[in-house]
Amino acid sequence: MIDQGHIAALRTILGDKGLVAEGPDMAAYQTGARYDEGRAAIILRPQTTQEVSAAVAYCVKNGIALVPQSGNTGLVSGSTPDATGAQAVLSLDRMTQRFELDLDNRSLRVDAGFRLSDVNRKLEKHGLFFPIDLGADPRLGGMLATNTGGSRFLKYGDVRRNTLGIEVVLADDEGTILDLTSDLRKNNTGIDWKHAFIGTSGAFGIITECVLNLEALPKQTATAYLVPSSSAHVMPLLRAMEERLGAYLSAFEGISRNSIVAALDHVPSLKNPFQGGNVPDYVILAEISRTWTPREGEQSLDAVLETVLAEIWETEDAPLADAFVGPAHEMWALRHALSEGVKHSGKLIAFDLSFRRGDIMAFCDRMKAEMPEAFPDVTICDFGHIGDGGVHFNLVVPKDSASASDKTFEQRLRDWMFAIAVRDFNGSFSAEHAIGRKNQAYYDLYTQQKIKDMAQGLKAITSPGALGTVCFG
Amino acid sequence: MIDQGHIAALRTILGDKGLVAEGPDMAAYQTGARYDEGRAAIILRPQTTQEVSAAVAYCVKNGIALVPQSGNTGLVSGSTPDATGAQAVLSLDRMTQRFELDLDNRSLRVDAGFRLSDVNRKLEKHGLFFPIDLGADPRLGGMLATNTGGSRFLKYGDVRRNTLGIEVVLADDEGTILDLTSDLRKNNTGIDWKHAFIGTSGAFGIITECVLNLEALPKQTATAYLVPSSSAHVMPLLRAMEERLGAYLSAFEGISRNSIVAALDHVPSLKNPFQGGNVPDYVILAEISRTWTPREGEQSLDAVLETVLAEIWETEDAPLADAFVGPAHEMWALRHALSEGVKHSGKLIAFDLSFRRGDIMAFCDRMKAEMPEAFPDVTICDFGHIGDGGVHFNLVVPKDSASASDKTFEQRLRDWMFAIAVRDFNGSFSAEHAIGRKNQAYYDLYTQQKIKDMAQGLKAITSPGALGTVCFG
Numbered sequence: 001m002i003d004q005g006h007i008a009a010l011r012t013i014l015g016d017k018g019l020v021a022e023g024p025d026m027a028a029y030q031t032g033a034r035y036d037e038g039r040a041a042i043i044l045r046p047q048t049t050q051e052v053s054a055a056v057a058y059c060v061k062n063g064i065a066l067v068p069q070s071g072n073t074g075l076v077s078g079s080t081p082d083a084t085g086a087q088a089v090l091s092l093d094r095m096t097q098r099f100e101l102d103l104d105n106r107s108l109r110v111d112a113g114f115r116l117s118d119v120n121r122k123l124e125k126h127g128l129f130f131p132i133d134l135g136a137d138p139r140l141g142g143m144l145a146t147n148t149g150g151s152r153f154l155k156y157g158d159v160r161r162n163t164l165g166i167e168v169v170l171a172d173d174e175g176t177i178l179d180l181t182s183d184l185r186k187n188n189t190g191i192d193w194k195h196a197f198i199g200t201s202g203a204f205g206i207i208t209e210c211v212l213n214l215e216a217l218p219k220q221t222a223t224a225y226l227v228p229s230s231s232a233h234v235m236p237l238l239r240a241m242e243e244r245l246g247a248y249l250s251a252f253e254g255i256s257r258n259s260i261v262a263a264l265d266h267v268p269s270l271k272n273p274f275q276g277g278n279v280p281d282y283v284i285l286a287e288i289s290r291t292w293t294p295r296e297g298e299q300s301l302d303a304v305l306e307t308v309l310a311e312i313w314e315t316e317d318a319p320l321a322d323a324f325v326g327p328a329h330e331m332w333a334l335r336h337a338l339s340e341g342v343k344h345s346g347k348l349i350a351f352d353l354s355f356r357r358g359d360i361m362a363f364c365d366r367m368k369a370e371m372p373e374a375f376p377d378v379t380i381c382d383f384g385h386i387g388d389g390g391v392h393f394n395l396v397v398p399k400d401s402a403s404a405s406d407k408t409f410e411q412r413l414r415d416w417m418f419a420i421a422v423r424d425f426n427g428s429f430s431a432e433h434a435i436g437r438k439n440q441a442y443y444d445l446y447t448q449q450k451i452k453d454m455a456q457g458l459k460a461i462t463s464p465g466a467l468g469t470v471c472f473g
Numbered sequence: 474m475i476d477q478g479h480i481a482a483l484r485t486i487l488g489d490k491g492l493v494a495e496g497p498d499m500a501a502y503q504t505g506a507r508y509d510e511g512r513a514a515i516i517l518r519p520q521t522t523q524e525v526s527a528a529v530a531y532c533v534k535n536g537i538a539l540v541p542q543s544g545n546t547g548l549v550s551g552s553t554p555d556a557t558g559a560q561a562v563l564s565l566d567r568m569t570q571r572f573e574l575d576l577d578n579r580s581l582r583v584d585a586g587f588r589l590s591d592v593n594r595k596l597e598k599h600g601l602f603f604p605i606d607l608g609a610d611p612r613l614g615g616m617l618a619t620n621t622g623g624s625r626f627l628k629y630g631d632v633r634r635n636t637l638g639i640e641v642v643l644a645d646d647e648g649t650i651l652d653l654t655s656d657l658r659k660n661n662t663g664i665d666w667k668h669a670f671i672g673t674s675g676a677f678g679i680i681t682e683c684v685l686n687l688e689a690l691p692k693q694t695a696t697a698y699l700v701p702s703s704s705a706h707v708m709p710l711l712r713a714m715e716e717r718l719g720a721y722l723s724a725f726e727g728i729s730r731n732s733i734v735a736a737l738d739h740v741p742s743l744k745n746p747f748q749g750g751n752v753p754d755y756v757i758l759a760e761i762s763r764t765w766t767p768r769e770g771e772q773s774l775d776a777v778l779e780t781v782l783a784e785i786w787e788t789e790d791a792p793l794a795d796a797f798v799g800p801a802h803e804m805w806a807l808r809h810a811l812s813e814g815v816k817h818s819g820k821l822i823a824f825d826l827s828f829r830r831g832d833i834m835a836f837c838d839r840m841k842a843e844m845p846e847a848f849p850d851v852t853i854c855d856f857g858h859i860g861d862g863g864v865h866f867n868l869v870v871p872k873d874s875a876s877a878s879d880k881t882f883e884q885r886l887r888d889w890m891f892a893i894a895v896r897d898f899n900g901s902f903s904a905e906h907a908i909g910r911k912n913q914a915y916y917d918l919y920t921q922q923k924i925k926d927m928a929q930g931l932k933a934i935t936s937p938g939a940l941g942t943v944c945f946g
Contacts (some may be wrong), residue, residue, distance in 0.1 A: 028620040104831030105862070106715065125715055139759035147661045155720070158659065161634055176923060185861045186631065187901035188620045189908060189926055190916055190945060195668035199661040210847040216719045216913050234658040235577040235763040242579065243600055246689045246764030247628070247720035291719030295780050298772050307768050358577030388658045435662060441661055446937070450649060455664055461930030472663060 001065060001086055002041040010044060013054045018045045018094070030081060031134070033073045034343075034350075035438075038081035040067075040089045041328035047094040047176055049167060050154045056206065057087060057175030060465035061400060065089050066171060067469055068202040070142025071115060075350060078118035078201050078436030078469055079142060083200055090310045094139045095208060101126065105183055108212045112141030119212075128214040133154035135339055146434040147199030151335075154387035155250040156215060156290075156318045158200065158432070165193045167209035171465030181211050196458060201434045203468040218250070218289035222301040223331040224309060225273065226284040231361040235285070238357070238386060240312045241286060248304075251287035252387035253335055254360070259381040259394070263341030270337055273326065280322070284386065285335050287328065293311070305307060335383075342381045342394045347404040349413060351393040353421050354431035361385070361393055363425055367393070375413055377403040390431040393417070422446050435470050443472070474536060474560055475514040483517060486527045491518045491567070502562045503554060506609070507816075507823075511554035513540075514657075520567040522640060522650055530616070530648030532561060533938035539644060540562050540676040540942055542589060543615025551909030551942055552615060559595045562777075565614045568681060572883050574599065577817060578656055580637055581685045585614030592685075592892050598846045604629035608812055610861070614680045618909040619886045620672030624808070627860035628723040628762075629688060631905070632671065639667045640682035644938030647705065669931060671892040674907045676941040677931060691762035695774040696801040697782060699793060704834040706792035709755070709763040711830070713792060715784045721777075724760035725860035726808055727833070732854040732867070736753060736807060736814030743810055746799065753795070757859065758808050760801065815854045817866045820877040822886060824866040826894050827904035829878065833857070833864055836898050840866070840890070847942060848878040848886055863904040897918050908943050916945070 011019050020026055020043035029043045030372040041064070046052045053229065059066050065087045081087040095113030102108070103126060110119065117137045120129045133150040136154035143167065150160045165182030169175055176178045180194045197205050234254065241249055260279045264272055274280065286303055299307070302325050309323050334380065343350055355363055364382055371378050377397040384391030395413065397403040421427040422442075429442050444452075484492050484659050493499055493516035502516045514537070517526045521601040532539050538560045542552040565754030568586030575581070576599060590610045592600045605616065606623040617639065617912065623630045629635065642648055684881045701707045711725055733752045738744055747753065761778055772780070775798050782796050815821055828836055837855055844851050850870040857864030868886065870876040894900040895915075902915045917925075928945035 059736050088796065102829065102831065103712065105829045106712075107829075149659050153659070157630075157634070160665075173535050177906050178923065179921070183829040183899070184632065184904075186626070186858075186863045186904040187912065188905055189901055189912070190920055190924065191490070191673055191677075191902045191931065192633075192668060193670075193927065195665060198665075200664050204664075216715055218719070228590075239576065241688055242764075244765050248763075266726050290721075291715075292717050292781075295772075298777075304573065304771075310764075324711070351850075353578075356575065356656040357580045385659075390659045419500065426656065428657050428662055430662045431657075431659040432661055439662070447663055449653070450651065457930065457934035458664065461927050 002088065006062060007042060009058060010042065010055060014044060014046055014051055016048065018051065020044070020045065020103060024421065025394060028264055029069060029072070029091060032077060032080045034075055035292060036077050036080045036291065038083055039085040040081040041086055042088045044088055044090045045094045047097070049169065051126055052139060052169045052208050052345070053175035053207060054091070055090065055171060055178050056169050060175070061173055062169050062227070064070060064088050065466035066469070068092070068141070070112070070145065070208045071138035073136035073138045074142065074146060074436060074439040075434045076222050076430065076436035078146065079432060081220060082437065084285065084467070090206065099207060102183065106214045107183055108214055109209070110212065111182065112207050114140050115139050123214065124217065127217050129217050130212050131162065131215040133335060134272070140210055143198065144198050144207050144210060145202045145397065146432065149388060149432040151385060152250050153385055153390070155247065155254055159451055160195070162213040162335070163194065163198060163210055164213055165211040166197060166207050168197050168205035170205045171463035171467035173290040181209060184213055195247055196462065199434055200472070201289050201436065201468055201470045203470040204462040217290045219291055219293050220301045221250070221287055221289040221328050222329040223285065223287045224305055224323055224325045225331060226286055226320060227280045228282060228284060229319055229321045231282060233364055234361050234386060235358055236317050237284065237312070240315060240319060241308070244308045244311065245288055248288040248334070250289045251285065253285040253383065254386040255283045255285060255335065255338065255363055255383040256381060257281050258379055259338045259342060259383045260334065262345045262381055266341045266344040267337040270334055273330065273334065282466065285331055333340055339382050342396060345379070345381065346396040346398045349395045349410050351395070351417065352431045353427055353429065354390045354432045355425055355427040357389045358387065359425050360389060363421065363427065365418065369413035374416060375403070378400045414419040418442055437469050440470060446457065475561065479535060479537065480515060482514065482531060483909055486531060486871070486939060487519055487524055491520065491524065492516070494519065502542060502545070502564055505550060505553045507548055509553045509825055510548050511556055512558040513554040514559055515561045516643040517561055517563045520570070522642065524681060524809055525563070526648035526650050527679050528563065528883045529642050529644055531650070533644050535645055537561050538939035541565070541679045541940070543585070543618065544611035546609040546611045547615065547619060547906055547909060548825070548904045549903065549909030549911040551619065551907060555910065555942070563599055563679065565612055571682060575656065577912070578711060579687045580656055581684065581687055582654065582682070583613065585680050586612050588612050589616065589672045592644040596687060597690065600726050602690050603685050604635065604688040608809060608938060613683055614940040617671050617674065617683060618675045619905065622858065622861060622863060622905040624647055624726060624858060625723050626858055626863070627725055629805060633668070634700055636667065636671060636683055637685040637686055638684040639670060639680050641670050641680055643678045644936035644940035651678065654682060656684055656776065673945070674909065674943045676943040676945050681735035682888065688758040689764045692764055692766050694723070694760055694762040694801050695778040695798060695799040696758065696760045696802045696804040697758055697796055700795035701755060702759060702792055702794045704755060704838055707834050708831055709790050709828065710757065710785070710792035713831065714781070717781045718761055718786065721761040721763060722759070726757065726758040726856065727859040728756045728808065728811065729854060729890050730754050730757060731817060731852055732811045732856045733783040733807065735854055736810040737815045737817045742802060743807055746803065746807065769886060811856050814868060818852070819869040819871045822868045822883050824868070824890065825904045825906045826866050826898040826900055826902065827863045828898055830859065830862045830899065832898050833859060836900065837864070839893065847889060848876070850874045866917045891915055910942050913943060916929060
């Protein structure tokens, strides 16, 4: 436990602003974005890497367990303290000093405490952006620690792909600062150690700084809603689009009828874009984009998309039942309202799965077939990133149902569904949220022993101190 | 040393075809693509992962050091045995059975012994390719172990970015088979262990199978030679191109006059594309590409490129001194002849460096300024991938010069240049060839102690047996 002596020592290291030991300011650090309420012994808010290092060293030497916290927008209990009141939260929220743009290198060296929206606002005037498109607004450190993907993964990839280098503080007696920063895109002079820290929930070290790859901001986009002829036609449709559009294609999002209805019901500002208000069973939001405005003699991007869709319309296997090109902001507004809509439809149990692309619809079809018998209360409101295999598999039960008040319900549902997703489909039980307390048991269950042993070995040679909510043991 | 008993035991494991113990067939496995002649105790040629595992387990238990060898096209002595005659070469050249294309997932599950050219020939009819563009024709296992980049890195990234999963055999007593294969693009359920084996020269395990991301084959390309107004204008030119072309831009290669002259002198089939035969000091080969053929009302890709170049021509900072769009195959023919031309110009000492993009020309300028005094015999014939920071820094001395016969010359030159590249420019001494015997000393010199310790720790928990030419200690 943390006594007054420890608090005084940590105050000396971090200063008054660097510490929250009591009072109402504690709440934000103890409460998760959607779930969780934990209790922290203390909140540490260092402003520099040196301060992180000193604080971490102190905690490791004194047996104080640390939970690194970034934007605290995650959904798997990865950044909040548990209920014991013994853990110290180390927040990155004051790590927002360094912001060094290298235009020639198309890269940015930046402290890990910046929010994604702040980064992209600062980059806009240079025609550049960090191309990760998310519903939430996390801080960079957490984005790296969970390796987020988002809606434009198909074109730009995940955080890992767009990270050139990182600086890490290890949880050892010295609070070792590991300089893995690099502005290089090509460098094969040993192990690329940054990959041990990306996507591993902070269990092996705290990311304090990063060097990010930037991309040219699209200057023109065109979007369409596509209605596939059946769930079996989703993949032929995607393949036809990719074949014709290549790197133009920047999103291919699948949305189920239930999700759309939930959004329309609960987000009043939306308008129903479908003819006669009839929402189809499944809709694809496709986006194409390019970095310049059309020149003389050049088709508009809407026209390009219409031409391509007309071609696909006429192909033999007829993957399209309907399609219409429309204004990007309206089409995305509906897409971005899905989470909100689903959340207000009842008690929500959210899953973040991924599959081979060809298996997504098969998994969804199987769930639709088996759910009514296995869990009769459940309404499936799935949507996801078909282009990269990710699916936000959201399940809703009425708030006044027996299931909603059954304490074992969520666990049983999760166990049942993960077994099918992981064992029968070779899918992932955490596509882009990494592992927190919520997923720990499934890591333990589904990871081969040799891999667990290696993870334990890695832990020993990086951060032997108690770090993160995650045990890769 | 390997005695007859060992040979008999390994023959039992691998069969007659799986073993070369003597005779003229040994030569190809002992000799490097450009340098090196080593001596192997035996060549092991397993055909399946099970055979790799059994052979590796036998060797580890009996203290036989293994050198994994793939296409043997590397240039850093990473895949050939040393001169002792004590090492066994484990070749992947018979690992060419599995080839499973997943069109929906746009991925390929394939044995590591396939050559890049074979893979892409088989994929062509599906309109797909593995988008790594190299001069050499390596096998996949070696491409992963060195994390090759190539000429289209700017658009498609390196091998790491295009690898979804791998299967690895560890050099331990059991020859443990580590199943890290995955068809998923998104999966953050623990450490992504594949990154410990990609780009690490086989020191931590032997890659036997991989799952690769595929991309849509471009159906149309346009190329141009651009002459920048000065070396200081190369970056403004690149930035202007990226801003306007985004993901269209698939190559931005820089070529020095000396390299072009060497190619024209020594490759008779080439024609001089420059007006009056006057080769400029520095030339950029730019390529744009897209995955469809132009439709009615759409500009040809040549016209797009011409329009963009005209725009850049008229910008205030005038980065362009000259530019002409021309036939892709001719323009690339010159680019691809550079290595050959340089090789025949004298004794060649080749370097594969990388820098922040903005530092490439500054490094080249500094070399041009200092080389005449430091190493008067040397002619600099550099070319490279400006778009990703990589530069093939080739140095040539006359074959009859004092330097060519001075045994310490190459070492002194290498030490001097690496010190400037790594210390003064924070560059990399091996952009895409990884570490072999040739680079080992520089890993030892330029790697921080903590990183070396971690590498040693990783070695202990993966492949404690003697594996590879590389010591990450």
